[in-house]
Amino acid sequence: MQLTVIEDPDTTVSEARANPLMVEVSRGEVVESGHRGSAAVVDASGTLRAAWGDVHRPIYPRSAMKALQAVALVESGAAEAMALSDEQIALACASHNAEPAHVAAASAMLEKLGLDESHLECGAHWPSREQVAHALVRAGETPGQLHNNCSGKHAGMLTLARHLGEPTAGYTDPAHAVQQRIQATLESLCEYSLTTVAPGVDGCSAPNWPIPLQSLARAFAHVADPVGLAPQRARAIERIRDAVFAHPFMVAGSGRFCTSVMEILGRGAFIKTGAEGVFCAALPGSGLGIALKCDDGAGRASQVMMAALLRQLGIVGDDQLEAMQPWLSPEIRSHNQRLVGRVRCVLPSLSGT
DSSP states (O other): OOOOOOSOTTOOGGGTOOOOEEEEEEETTEEEEEEEEEEEEEOTTSOEEEEESOOSSEEOOGGGGHHHHHHHHHHTTHHHHTTOOHHHHHHHTOOOOOOHHHHHHHHHHHHHHTOOGGGOOSOOOOOSSHHHHHHHHHTTOOOOGGGSTTHHHHHHHHHHHHHHTOOSTTTTSTTSHHHHHHHHHHHHHHTOOOTTSOOEEOTTSOEEOOEEHHHHHHHHHHHHOOTTSOHHHHHHHHHHHHHHHHOHHHHSOTTOHHHHHHHHHGGGOEEEEETTTEEEEEETTTTEEEEEEETTOOHHHHHHHHHHHHHHTTOSOGGGHHHHHHHHSOEEEOTTOOEEEEEEEOSGGGOOO
16 A cells, blocks of 8 residues: 655644645535645554644544543453453443443443442533434433443443552542553553643543644554554453444444444444544554544544545445445535535545545
């Protein structure tokens, strides 16, 4: 596979070069909106194989790094000690829709620990999927912490706390042993020091460290191919990878990009979204890791960026192209379902069409 660095990866913020235009939104014959962004592709040796825009500026990975956080859970032996199922490990990597299967799996994880949702520190919010939120309203219910899209990650963190013999209260504090273990794991996988930067606070109240896209892509290259890692870590990564490939529904849910594309591609790619236009992916067949961000945080654009990059890298085959079209070039329709526009990738090397 021949990749080319499209934009100079040594570009710095001080040079004031804008990231390239990646996605355009058209209505009729007119381009109505545009989205700039950056992306990095790194191979299993750690070599930057392709870059668009500034891939050295630290960004918050948000939920795109949940699989990396889950490595600490599995590597420690906590997942095995508590007999977590593959569905539950996949849920620990998830930003889920709070569909019944998601809520039930998170609740079961807590039950294994003798805990309940009051021990979660993620807070409550309405499910992102309208149908699920409407079902709660019809039932006269309000969402609890189990409905939080991060409840699986937090149940995993509580599992790790119990296994380490640490207090369950305050497990989201950066100084807690759970977060210290996760920070060390992130530093090792990303090959990037986090000791001199303070973490931000994610929407679920867990720490979120600023990491450059190149370093995030390096970590996902390790997920794609854990060659050279310590045997225990490599086994943990393989367990996580097997779990998400076997249960892509648990990673997101109905109608979601991550679940839908993984169902289409099989074991071709593990894909994880994060807030503010971040996406990461691990490609086991080629040992590549991908990390990207849409500058303005638009999810509609970051999805198209990831879909187009998967196509460009040969992960989306011709036989899968029809199924991928709704993600490669989403249609814009009026309220009476007339086709009025499209969202499409415009950087030639990422066109995917």
